[in-house]
Each structure stands twice: as C-alpha cells, then as structure tokens.
Amino acid sequence: MNRRYRKTIIAGNWKMNQTPAEARALLDGVKGLCAKAKWCEVVVCVPYIDIPLAVRVLKDCRISVGAQNMHQEASGAYTGEISANMLKDAGVKYVIIGHSERRQYFGETDALVSQKVTRALEAELRPIVCVGETLQQRDMGITLEIVGAQVKAALSAVSADKLRRVVFAYEPVWAIGTGRTATTEQAAEVCNHIRTIVRKKYGARAARGVTIQYGGSMNDSNAKELLAELDIDGGLIGGASLKAESFATIVNAANQ
Ligand code: PEP
Numbered sequence: 001m002n003r004r005y006r007k008t009i010i011a012g013n014w015k016m017n018q019t020p021a022e023a024r025a026l027l028d029g030v031k032g033l034c035a036k037a038k039w040c041e042v043v044v045c046v047p048y049i050d051i052p053l054a055v056r057v058l059k060d061c062r063i064s065v066g067a068q069n070m071h072q073e074a075s076g077a078y079t080g081e082i083s084a085n086m087l088k089d090a091g092v093k094y095v096i097i098g099h100s101e102r103r104q105y106f107g108e109t110d111a112l113v114s115q116k117v118t119r120a121l122e123a124e125l126r127p128i129v130c131v132g133e134t135l136q137q138r139d140m141g142i143t144l145e146i147v148g149a150q151v152k153a154a155l156s157a158v159s160a161d162k163l164r165r166v167v168f169a170y171e172p173v174w175a176i177g178t179g180r181t182a183t184t185e186q187a188a189e190v191c192n193h194i195r196t197i198v199r200k201k202y203g204a205r206a207a208r209g210v211t212i213q214y215g216g217s218m219n220d221s222n223a224k225e226l227l228a229e230l231d232i233d234g235g236l237i238g239g240a241s242l243k244a245e246s247f248a249t250i251v252n253a254a255n256q
Pocket residue numbers: 013015171175176177178179215216217218236237238239240
C-alpha cells in the first residue's frame with residue numbers, strides 16, 4: 001500500500017451469509033474491533049437484506065456499508081433486482097461489481113460489468129470492480145492479458161473525473177474460497193499491471209490515486225505481507241470477514 005497517494009481499503013464480502021438476526025452480532029463485533037482504524041477505510045459488503053441493519057448499527061462510526069451486486073438499469077420491470085439508486089438511498093457507499101461468482105454462476109460479462117460500473121458511478125456509489133484469471137488461464141500464461149482486458153472493458157465508459165471513485169480488486173479465481181493465496185509476487189505483478197493500464201488511459205497522476213485491492217483467501221496470517229506491497233492497497237475479504245476477530249486482524253495490518 002502507498003497511503004501517500006491513495007486510500008487503503010479493507011472490504012469484507014459476506015456473500016450469502018448472515019441472516020439479519022445473525023448479522024447483528026457480527027456487525028457489533030466488527031464495530032467494536034475496527035471502528036478506530038484511522039489509516040484505512042473499512043467496508044462491510046453485506047447481503048441486501050442486511051443493509052438497513054448494517055447502516056443503522058454502523059451509522060455513528062467510520063465503517064462504511066457496501067452491497068455485493070446491483071442491476072445495470074436505473075429502474076423498471078426487473079423483478080427481484082435492486083438498483084443503484086435504491087442502494088444509495090439506503091445508505092450504501094460501495095458496491096462490488098463483477099465478482100467472479102457473478103461472472104461464473106450468473107453469466108456476467110465484461111460488457112455487463114461496464115454497464116454496472118457506469119450506473120454505480122451515476123448514482124454516486126463507489127464500485128469495487130473484481131477482475132481475475134482462472135487457474136487454466138494462469139497455467140496458459142495469459143493472466144495479464146485476461147485481467148488487462150477485464151480492466152479495459154470495465155473502464156470503457158468511465159471518464160477521468162469519475163475514475164477516482166473506482167476501486168479495483170484483483171481476485172484470481174483459483175484463490176477465492178480455496179485457501180490458496182496468490183504469492184505476494186503474483187499479486188503485486190497483476191496489481192501493478194492494472195495500474196499500468198490505468199496510467200496509459202488516464203495518466204500518471206490518476207494511476208497513482210487508484211486503489212487496487214487483492215482478494216483470494218486473504219486472512220489474518222498472510223495480510224501483512226501482501227499489504228506491504230506498494231501496489232496492493234487493501235483487500236477484499238470473503239471467508240475471513242465472517243469472524244470479527246480475523247477481519248480486525250486484517251484491518252490492523254492495513255492500519256499500520
Ligand atoms: C471474495 O469473495 O471476494 C473472496 C476473496 O473470498 P475469500 O477471501 O473467501 O477467498
């Protein structure tokens with residue numbers, strides 16, 4: 001991380017876990033252990049149904065609430081969907097876009113990710129755009145090409161003045177929920193590549209300011225080493241965000 005130029009952000013992704021009744025204890029735990037972090041922004045991306053509770057519990061502290069997805073259209077006949085404006089109105093600040101589970105199980109494409117990023121920015125949400133290669137793509141030696149194409153697509157309609165609101169999360173698909181973490185070198189190489197792409201499109205100053213997280217089995221024992229890399233500006237944390245103590249240890253590592 002390099003706090004001189006950009007924000008360090010640790011975001012928990014609860015995925016489809018925690019009913020509102022269960023979420024209360026986890027939110028209280030996270031609030032108790034993480035609310036004092038001064039040097040990094042802490043976010044919890046909760047299921048839609050937990051958003052009102054999370055906003056209420058966290059309203060008087062520095063921890064922000066995020067969502068895990070949203071629809072690309074502003075409103076309309078899309079039964080079961082949630083719009084960016086609804087999230088904004090509910091008190092949400094961040095929204096995860098294009099998580100690999102959305103790409104894999106719900107057919108989300110780079111084009112759809114681009115539409116969602118644009119819509120999130122219009123609603124003044126901060127998109128956390130997930131990119132990453134599969135194990136097969138890594139073995140084929142095309143990681144940088146794949147991630148580069150995902151980044152370019154996500155940014156295709158993003159103007160320079162909106163770029164500073166975009167966060168990237170490099171998440172190798174093979175490292176998500178598997179307990180297998182990318183090596184520090186692998187993570188740093190790809191995060192650096194993402195910054196290079198941003199630099200080519202928007203210039204050096206914009207590239208210096210963009211937050212790029214790593215995600216994929218980041219936990220309390222590997223966070224410190226990953227976050228020591230200049231190009232890794234935080235983490236998107238799945239499994240380890242479901243235990244307040246583990247999440248707090250990662251937040252502390254980012255808050256050093
Ligand atoms: C994620 O869901 O974005 C993630 C990185 O999960 P995990 O930390 O469990 O690998």
